[in-house]
Amino acid sequence: MDVLIYLVPIALALGLTGLAAFLWSLRSGQYDDMDGAAVRALMDDDII
Amino acid sequence: MSETLDLSMFVTRTPAGAAHMDLAVEGVGCASCIRKIESGLKQVRGVAQARLNFTDRRLAVDWNDSALSAGDIILELERIGYRAQPFRPQSAEADEARMGRWLLKCLAVAGFAAMNIMLMSVSVWSGHVSDMTQETRDLFHWLSALIALPAAAYAGQPFFRSAIRTILGGHVNMDVPISIGVTLALALSLYETATHAQHAYFDSAIMLLFFLLCGRYLDHAMRRKTRAFAGNLAALKAEVAHRFEDDNELATVPVSALQPGDRLLVRPGERVPADGVVVSGASEIDESLVTGETLQRPIYAGEAIYAGSRNFHGALVMRVTAVAAGSLLDEVQRLLDRAVTAKSNIVQLADRAASRYAPVVHVTAAMSVAGWLIAGASLHQAIVTGIAVLIITCPCALALAIPAVQVVASGAMFRCGLILNSGDAIERLAEADTVVFDKTGTLTLPEPQVDNAADIPPDMLERAARLALSSHHPLARAVAAVARQRLPYDGATEETGRGVRALVDCAEARLGSPAFCGSETAPGAAADGASTLMFAWGGQFWPLVIRQKLRPDAIEAARALKSLGLEIHILSGDRPSAVAPVAAELGIASWHGGLKPADKIALLEEMKRARRRVLMVGDGLNDAPALAAAHVSLSPITAADIAQAQADGVFLGERIAPVVSAVGIARRARALMMQNLWLAVIYNVVAVPVAIAGYATPLIAAAAMSGSSILVTLNALRARKRSSSEGASWMS
Numbered sequence: 001m002d003v004l005i006y007l008v009p010i011a012l013a014l015g016l017t018g019l020a021a022f023l024w025s026l027r028s029g030q031y032d033d034m035d036g037a038a039v040r041a042l043m044d045d046d047i048i
Numbered sequence: 049m050s051e052t053l054d055l056s057m058f059v060t061r062t063p064a065g066a067a068h069m070d071l072a073v074e075g076v077g078c079a080s081c082i083r084k085i086e087s088g089l090k091q092v093r094g095v096a097q098a099r100l101n102f103t104d105r106r107l108a109v110d111w112n113d114s115a116l117s118a119g120d121i122i123l124e125l126e127r128i129g130y131r132a133q134p135f136r137p138q139s140a141e142a143d144e145a146r147m148g149r150w151l152l153k154c155l156a157v158a159g160f161a162a163m164n165i166m167l168m169s170v171s172v173w174s175g176h177v178s179d180m181t182q183e184t185r186d187l188f189h190w191l192s193a194l195i196a197l198p199a200a201a202y203a204g205q206p207f208f209r210s211a212i213r214t215i216l217g218g219h220v221n222m223d224v225p226i227s228i229g230v231t232l233a234l235a236l237s238l239y240e241t242a243t244h245a246q247h248a249y250f251d252s253a254i255m256l257l258f259f260l261l262c263g264r265y266l267d268h269a270m271r272r273k274t275r276a277f278a279g280n281l282a283a284l285k286a287e288v289a290h291r292f293e294d295d296n297e298l299a300t301v302p303v304s305a306l307q308p309g310d311r312l313l314v315r316p317g318e319r320v321p322a323d324g325v326v327v328s329g330a331s332e333i334d335e336s337l338v339t340g341e342t343l344q345r346p347i348y349a350g351e352a353i354y355a356g357s358r359n360f361h362g363a364l365v366m367r368v369t370a371v372a373a374g375s376l377l378d379e380v381q382r383l384l385d386r387a388v389t390a391k392s393n394i395v396q397l398a399d400r401a402a403s404r405y406a407p408v409v410h411v412t413a414a415m416s417v418a419g420w421l422i423a424g425a426s427l428h429q430a431i432v433t434g435i436a437v438l439i440i441t442c443p444c445a446l447a448l449a450i451p452a453v454q455v456v457a458s459g460a461m462f463r464c465g466l467i468l469n470s471g472d473a474i475e476r477l478a479e480a481d482t483v484v485f486d487k488t489g490t491l492t493l494p495e496p497q498v499d500n501a502a503d504i505p506p507d508m509l510e511r512a513a514r515l516a517l518s519s520h521h522p523l524a525r526a527v528a529a530v531a532r533q534r535l536p537y538d539g540a541t542e543e544t545g546r547g548v549r550a551l552v553d554c555a556e557a558r559l560g561s562p563a564f565c566g567s568e569t570a571p572g573a574a575a576d577g578a579s580t581l582m583f584a585w586g587g588q589f590w591p592l593v594i595r596q597k598l599r600p601d602a603i604e605a606a607r608a609l610k611s612l613g614l615e616i617h618i619l620s621g622d623r624p625s626a627v628a629p630v631a632a633e634l635g636i637a638s639w640h641g642g643l644k645p646a647d648k649i650a651l652l653e654e655m656k657r658a659r660r661r662v663l664m665v666g667d668g669l670n671d672a673p674a675l676a677a678a679h680v681s682l683s684p685i686t687a688a689d690i691a692q693a694q695a696d697g698v699f700l701g702e703r704i705a706p707v708v709s710a711v712g713i714a715r716r717a718r719a720l721m722m723q724n725l726w727l728a729v730i731y732n733v734v735a736v737p738v739a740i741a742g743y744a745t746p747l748i749a750a751a752a753m754s755g756s757s758i759l760v761t762l763n764a765l766r767a768r769k770r771s772s773s774e775g776a777s778w779m780s
Contacts, residue, residue, distance in 0.1 A: 001181075001184055004184070004187070008191065011164070011167060012164060012191075012195075015160055015163065015164045016160070018160065019156060019157065019160040022156045023153065023156060026149060026152055026153065026156070031149075031152065032101065032103075033101040033102055033103045033104075034103055035102045035103040036082065036100065036101060036102030036103055039079035039082065039102060040079075040082065040102075042079065043079070043082070043083060
């Protein structure tokens with residue numbers, strides 16, 4: 001079971017990374033306009 | 049014209065020094081509008097940033113105000129094809145947005161913790177049947193504790209705070225058993241971990257928080273969406289007032305910028321923008337939005353006038369005042385205060401359920417501790433069983449049962465054109481067995497209409513309507529509304545208080561009082577509140593009867609409400625002679641006219657004593673106390689502000705249909721709420737004996753809790769059903 005010594009911290013670190021990424025996206029206002037984000041993804045005027 | 053709209057109160061400064069303004073935009077329907085508006089604005093020189101929020105239809109613009117004024121931006125948007133009005137985000141809305149972000153953060157933390165603890169828990173559970181050593185299990189329990197305790201301390205705050213608040217207030221709500229359950233589960237698990245025991249309930253406690261936060265966030269998001277929509281409607285009304293500045297020059301300012309003491313000019317045909325006292329001038333005003341009375345009232349200097357009245361003939365100078373003692377507004381305010389206190393006695397279904405549920409659960413837990421002790425179990429074992437009972441009964445399903453339905457049902461009502469102020473209005477709406485309508489502006493359309501349009505040849509009507517476009521008179525405005533071509537005639541002259549004339553197709557056309565048109569027949573104002581304008585052209589006379597017409601679907605709505613088993617009454621401030629024909633047309637037997645605000649309340653009290661649950665639908669200033677006193681209340685969007693603030697919901701458009709669909713949706717929603725509560729009870733009846741018997745392992749607790757939560761949520765989704773077909777086309 002020695003494998004747990006590094007697998008568990010890795011699992012927790014991955015989870016925390018996900019949490020941090022979510023909190024960052026929340027802070028940068030990515031959840032303020034959910035409907036808009038859905039349709040903006042389909043706009044292709046920035047691809048030239 | 050030198051008089052320009054002063055928008056400076058809406059403009060704020062960004063840290064970079066640019067001007068910033070938020071606008072509510074009308075007519076944003078599809079994704080391409082985003083690009084049209086944003087790229088259209090960015091092409092304008094001086095605009096630094098334009099971003100449209102598609103969810104709440106609001107546009108944020110940053111620009112360099114040395115090159116561009118706020119008014120230019122609105123004009124530019126109009127050129128692109130959208131009507132926009134600036135608004136000041138209200139502090140309540142900012143608080144709600146902050147609250148929403150906080151809930152989402154709590155949800156994220158709880159979700160992260162629940163996933164990672166479950167990772168440990170599943171290993172432990174499978175370890176029970178394989179070869180996991182006790183040391184490894186303890187390590188996993190300690191790791192779970194390490195994640196769970198800080199996560200619960202953070203993510204549980206919405207519940208802990210609300211529980212403490214209600215306990216201090218001497219009540220019990222659903223958050224009390226939740227907080228007790230979560231805290232005890234964590235404490236027990238910590239103790240069990242420290243004593244190397246087999247079971248720990250960290251996963252249950254955190255999962256419970258996660259499910260409940262999901263429900264709470266959805267509830268909050270729905271409320272915020274409807275609130276933002278209502279805010280946009282208010283902004284797009286774009287009410288302005290003409291204010292005398294210090295140098296006696298006239299400036300046009302948004303109504304929200306008015307202060308007591310301001311002197312205003314109210315021109316003929318305009319609405320009075322604020323409550324106040326007439327300083328000079330004399331006129332006639334239509335106070336139908338204030339008192340329900342449809343006949344005009346002469347007004348002179350020194351008299352009080354109220355926001356929403358329409359000025360007819362003469363220009364008035366008024367002073368905005370705060371509430372003056374003895375005025376109608378003062379009386380309304382007093383009645384309001386009393387009604388609001390009385391209403392706080394209504395207990396919500398959820399709190400009623402909680403106040404019955406919490407004692408039962410806590411007594412059951414205590415009894416199972418006592419029972420096990422009597423049966424000879426150790427104190428430790430008895431307490432473990434008692435807490436397991438608390439965990440398994442922790443009202444996960446119960447706390448989701450009602451909010452989940454509220455979210456879905458208020459979404460369905462929103463699609464029908466009804467904006468609810470509070471989720472608990474749904475259950476009160478479902479209980480209503482009596483509807484009380486105000487007449488003026490509620491059963492009838494708020495603006496007067498031409499009643500006999502069908503009797504007049506279409507080309508004549510069109511001429512009259514186009515001529516009316518050149519008049520400020522409120523009655524002429526009703527005629528102008530039927531114009532197909534909104535093209536005023538050249539050279540039209542208005543004689544104030546008499547009429548308007550112009551040369552139309554080689555003959556003089558006149559629209560106005562019968563005397564002005566040279567007609568001998570002078571019907572004047574009819575007894576039922578109708579007024580007659582005369583239209584003369586080429587020696588022919590056509591009387592135009594103008595009155596407040598019934599809303600287009602009033603008759604069907606009255607019939608539909610009756611078929612839903614509701615008793616209908618009309619309580620109007622208008623003269624009985626004006627109420628009678630409306631009541632007769634709608635087939636409503638019980639009606640009263642000429643009522644003062646206090647009379648309306650007295651009649652509502654009488655109904656209340658007869659154990660009726662009253663749905664009040666009204667729009668006037670005089671209805672506000674009755675709206676607050678009724679069991680549940682709705683207002684049309686055209687209602688006076690004070691009435692709208694008291695109503696539980698606002699309906700949009702010209703039709704009453706949203707009221708009817710709302711009652712239907714609310715009843716279905718309440719049935720689902722009851723079903724959900726029963727589902728939660730059945731779940732407890734099955735699960736509690738298992739817990740009392742001591743078989744509630746963490747695995748069983750987790751499965752039972754998530755199972756029941758998902759079940760009630762799925763059941764709540766049924767409130768959506770059929771609402772799409774009921775959805776009116778008001779959104780188009």
